[in-house]
Amino acid sequence: MDKKIFIITGAAGTGKTTVCNYLCDHFKMARVITHTTRPPRKYEVNGRDYYFETAKSFAHHHFLESVQYDHHRYGSSYEGLDAAFRKSPRICIVLDTKGALTYLNQIHDLVTIIYLTASKHSLENRMIERGDDIDKIKNRLCSHENQRDQTLPNSLIGKATSIDNDNWARTRKVLNRLMQVKL
Numbered sequence: 001m002d003k004k005i006f007i008i009t010g011a012a013g014t015g016k017t018t019v020c021n022y023l024c025d026h027f028k029m030a031r032v033i034t035h036t037t038r039p040p041r042k043y044e045v046n047g048r049d050y051y052f053e054t055a056k057s058f059a060h061h062h063f064l065e066s067v068q069y070d071h072h073r074y075g076s077s078y079e080g081l082d083a084a085f086r087k088s089p090r091i092c093i094v095l096d097t098k099g100a101l102t103y104l105n106q107i108h109d110l111v112t113i114i115y116l117t118a119s120k121h122s123l124e125n126r127m128i129e130r131g132d133d134i135d136k137i138k139n140r141l142c143s144h145e146n147q148r149d150q151t152l153p154n155s156l157i158g159k160a161t162s163i164d165n166d167n168w169a170r171t172r173k174v175l176n177r178l179m180q181v182k183l
């Protein structure tokens with residue numbers, strides 16, 4: 001079976017992780033675990049949600065791409081990609097739009113990019129319900145990178161499938177239809 005990489009991107013709280021988990025559960029995809037120097041949230045587990053790194057340990061990996069996002073480092077390593085491909089030829093990864101663009105430029109034949117949006121007023125509530133710290137939510141929503149990712153970058157127009165994720169039942173239907181074409 002051909003290798004395929006499904007990239008889920010969009011601003012904070014739009015539902016990237018939720019969509020990635022749905023694709024893993026319903027379409028036998030494996031999730032790529034990426035690396036970050038951000039401290040774990042209360043509900044996050046090392047090796048499941050991220051590989052949580054120090055600045056020093058982050059530097060030891062071999063990255064296809066890495067970015068600075070809201071004052072922390074994030075990166076997708078070749079080791080993480082290989083580990084996912086060992087589980088399935090169809091893999092799913094959650095990236096910011098800058099990372100999505102790097103994948104598109106470097107390995108465009110393999111990638112399908114899904115760009116998520118959600119109405120602004122629901123984003124903060126979703127993060128509160130998820131259990132995030134209120135000050136961290138406010139900082140995140142104001143961060144330069146999150147502001148940037150609230151709009152699909154010009155370079156991804158025509159390359160990414162945009163999905164409005166305000167209604168989960170509708171999102172699921174759109175994903176199911178998209179997978180009929182892409183898988």
Ligand SMILES: Nc1ncnc2c1ncn2[C@@H]1O[C@H](COP(=O)(O)OP(=O)(O)OP(=O)(O)O)[C@@H](O)[C@H]1O
Binds near residue numbers: 011015018130166
């Ligand atoms: N369509 C939806 N309707 C309502 N709630 C949703 C929907 N999609 C996701 N959620 C909820 O919103 C919260 C944020 O979703 P998720 O963690 O998937 O977002 P994210 O884009 O990965 O966020 P971040 O970039 O901040 O990590 C979660 O609690 C999730 O269950």
Ligand SMILES: Nc1nc2c(ncn2[C@@H]2O[C@H](COP(=O)(O)O)[C@@H](O)[C@H]2O)c(=O)[nH]1
Binds near residue numbers: 034065067077
């Ligand atoms: N370019 C990359 N972006 C990544 C990677 N891992 C996660 N992310 C994106 O970072 C922001 C912030 O994530 P959060 O978990 O702190 O909310 C978000 O847009 C993720 O999609 C990566 O390896 N490379």
